[in-house]
Amino acid sequence: VQLVESGGGSVQPGGSLRLSCAASGFTFSSYWMHWVRQAPGKGLVWVSHIDTDGSTTNYADSVKGRFTISRDNAENTLYLQMSSLRAEDTAVYYCARDEGSGTYYSWFDPWGQGTLVTVSS
Amino acid sequence: DIQMTQSPSSLSASVGDRVTITCRAGQSISTYLNWYQQKAGKAPKLLIYAASNLQSGVPSKITGSGSGTNFTLTISSLQPEDFATYYCQQNYRTPYSFGQGTKLDI
Numbered sequence: 001v002q003l004v005e006s007g008g009g010s011v012q013p014g015g016s017l018r019l020s021c022a023a024s025g026f027t028f029s030s031y032w033m034h035w036v037r038q039a040p041g042k043g044l045v046w047v048s049h050i051d052t053d054g055s056t057t058n059y060a061d062s063v064k065g066r067f068t069i070s071r072d073n074a075e076n077t078l079y080l081q082m083s084s085l086r087a088e089d090t091a092v093y094y095c096a097r098d099e100g101s102g103t104y105y106s107w108f109d110p111w112g113q114g115t116l117v118t119v120s121s
Numbered sequence: 122d123i124q125m126t127q128s129p130s131s132l133s134a135s136v137g138d139r140v141t142i143t144c145r146a147g148q149s150i151s152t153y154l155n156w157y158q159q160k161a162g163k164a165p166k167l168l169i170y171a172a173s174n175l176q177s178g179v180p181s182k183i184t185g186s187g188s189g190t191n192f193t194l195t196i197s198s199l200q201p202e203d204f205a206t207y208y209c210q211q212n213y214r215t216p217y218s219f220g221q222g223t224k225l226d227i
Contacts, residue, residue: 034217036165043208043219043220043221043222044157044159044165044208044210044219044222045219046210046215046216046217046218046219049215049217058215058216060216061122061216094164094165099167099170100170100171100212105153105170105171105212106153106212106217107155107167107170107171107176107212108155108157108165108167108210109166109167109170109176110164110167111164111165111166112164113163113164114164
């Protein structure tokens with residue numbers, strides 16, 4: 001079971017970036033998926049989640065209207081399209097599988113290794 | 122949004138010690154509470170889900186308890202690999218908020 005993020009990098013304020021999370025070793029289409037971010041030296045912040053077929057999504061208020069989560073179950077890949085980026089979006093972005101999918105609970109395991117997004121002029 | 126508050130924010134202990142970290146929710150969250158361990162430069166690792174359930178592969182010296190608004194994570198017989206930052210997280214309602222973290226060091 002593995003998750004591998006990619007797509008991070010440096011971008012100017014107001015710019016866009018798309019993160020990818022490639023899943024392997026499990027039936028990707030059976031699990032809800034999440035994005036969580038961590039600013040340098042700070043704590044963990046939940047960003048967004050998506051259900052198994054992409055019909056239900058949810059976002060933190062801080063990214064609502066700017067970020068879009070999506071998935072391609074045929075390609076076993078999760079995405080986070082980020083636009084109108086701000087300096088405060090600078091963080092390591094992790095994708096995580098919701099191992100509680102199908103229950104009333106939600107718990108994240110495993111996590112990817114993270115990809116760094118830096119928003120700076 | 123549900124506020125999660127951990128205490129202490131930092132904790133010094135010795136190898137062999139037993140430590141307890143507390144997490145308080147801003148409202149009742151039943152047992153919708155997870156615990157994660159994060160080492161420097163690494164992704165978080167799930168320890169406990171649904172307040173008291175030990176994730177597969179996690180040693181039994183780690184225990185979680187609580188319900189409602191008050192939760193604890195206890196680690197017995199500390200070993201060098203246990204020194205890390207620990208986070209609680211509620212999954213009662215989105216946004217799935219985390220505590221600010223508890224840094225456990227030697």
